[in-house]
Amino acid sequence: MMLQSTMFEQQKIDLSSAPWTMHEFFAGSGLVAYGLKGMFAPVWANDISEQKATVYKANFGDNHFELDDIKNIRGYELPCAHLSWASFPCQDLSLAGSLGGIHASRSGLVWEWLRVLDEMEQRPKILLLENVVGLLSTSKGNNYRILHTALVERGYDCGAIVLNASYFVPQSRPRVFILAVEHGCQIPDELVGDGPCWLHTKTAIELGRSLPQWIWWKTGKPPRRDKTLKDIVEDTAPFDKDNVLRLVPERHQTKLNDHSAVYATGYRRTRHGEQQLELRFDGIAGCLRTPEGGSSKQYLVVKKDGMTHARLLTVREAARLMGAPDSFILPGSYNDGYKAMGDAVAMPVAQFIGERFLIKIAEAVYDD
Structure with a gap:
């Protein structure tokens, strides 16, 4: 039993070595933290799901993870960080969900995240919010407009991009990423365009042309994906x-x-x-x-x-479709593992955003 415990401890993934730090709200199974490994070290992470927390702790340990309802989190109690990442619930914004909107009970938890930010003595200069593409299109774009306005009122410039995990893994998974930077901070010219690019859908373009302090984020396309569905299959299942x-x-x-x-x-x-x-x-x-x-x-x-x-x-196939390596631990039942992956951010997508945007923004914004 002691040997088994020691082996389990040895498998922990060290996220602490990075030039920058982050808070991760709605952290789930930790694929964002894994994707940003070596770029942003999580000094605090939170989720309400015990199932997902078990996955997170099995892989990364529990020294910075807080299992609790975000409604109980107080911003003045959190350590300072350079980045706040929030993958807030999507159920009320998904075209397959209830479409309750940005103020509904689940997706409306984004307002709790904003409250926590408001309570911080020193807010991060970089924010990232992730959600389904319905955030841009539902309620004729008003759900996004409301959120954009809330960020601008707090002193941030921001813009939304859409990135599909299919660029990296054989899974169709388009998601919206809102990158926000404190107003007045210098952003590298290479990251900002004067209009839309491949990262902007029709709805994003319409919103960008109508909203104040919108940033047209830009970067080159990732290399062509070389894996197909066949490559992730467990042949023995x-x-x-x-x-x-x-x-x-x-x-x-x-x-x-x-x-x-x-x-x-x-x-x-x-x-x-x-x-x-x-x-x-x-x-x-x-x-x-x-x-x-x-x-x-x-x-x-x-x-x-x-x-x-x-x-x-299989659960392992689901993990592979999210870009998680086979060494990633998935404790619990089939449903536990499938939920941990189905609710997550694809690991290589987080890595791409970290390498192409977040690390470069941090170097510029915190240069002084």
Whole structure:
């Protein structure tokens, strides 16, 4: 037992060696902290979910993690940091959710984050908020406008970019990232354009052209991704869900028949009162979700050697789709691991934003 405990401790990932520091709100399983490793050391992290906290602590330890409701957090009690990262809840902004909006009970927790900022003696000069693309489009853009205005009123200039995890991993996962910098701080010219670029969707462009103190963030595209869905599959996992193949709709069955070999993923959806397993054949998985309800679990369908089989994605496959290495520890049940990944920020996306934007901004903003 002692040997097992020692081995477990040895597997902790050291995040402390970095030139800059950060607070991580709604930290989840810690893939943001992992992505920013060597750039921003978390001096404080928080989440309310015990399941996610278990994953975070198993990988990074618990010396800076606080398991609690953000409503109980007081800004004047937190250590100073250069960056505040907040991946606030998306349920009320997701097109698949309730669309309750920026003031609803879950997504509205962003106001608690702002309250904590207001309570700090010295706020970070750099902020980053992450959420689903519905933040920009729902309520005709008003959800974002309200949040943008709140940041500007607190003395920040900011702009929103949209980055899909599919640039890095075989998963379609577009997300909005709001980068905010204290007004008056010098931002490297290479990071600011005079108009939209590949990082801006139509809705982001419309918002940017109408809002004050908007920053047109820019950077070059990442290198072409070299992995497909096939590359993340655990070949030894048993296929035990062949019964769902009867739910494949005719148009998707035709596509399946056209392939001699294929790796596809699918979700169960209700169409015209009937359950269907809708597949995608482009070599990438659909966006991972949390595991509440059968329709939110993603299936893997593999056709090869004249046979077609189906099963759920494994937790390790979900982790690979989020860019987590196989050494990343995922304790608990299937649902625990799937939730920890389905609610996270893809690790290489956080790394890309850190390398392309955050570290360069920090070097300029805190240069004095």
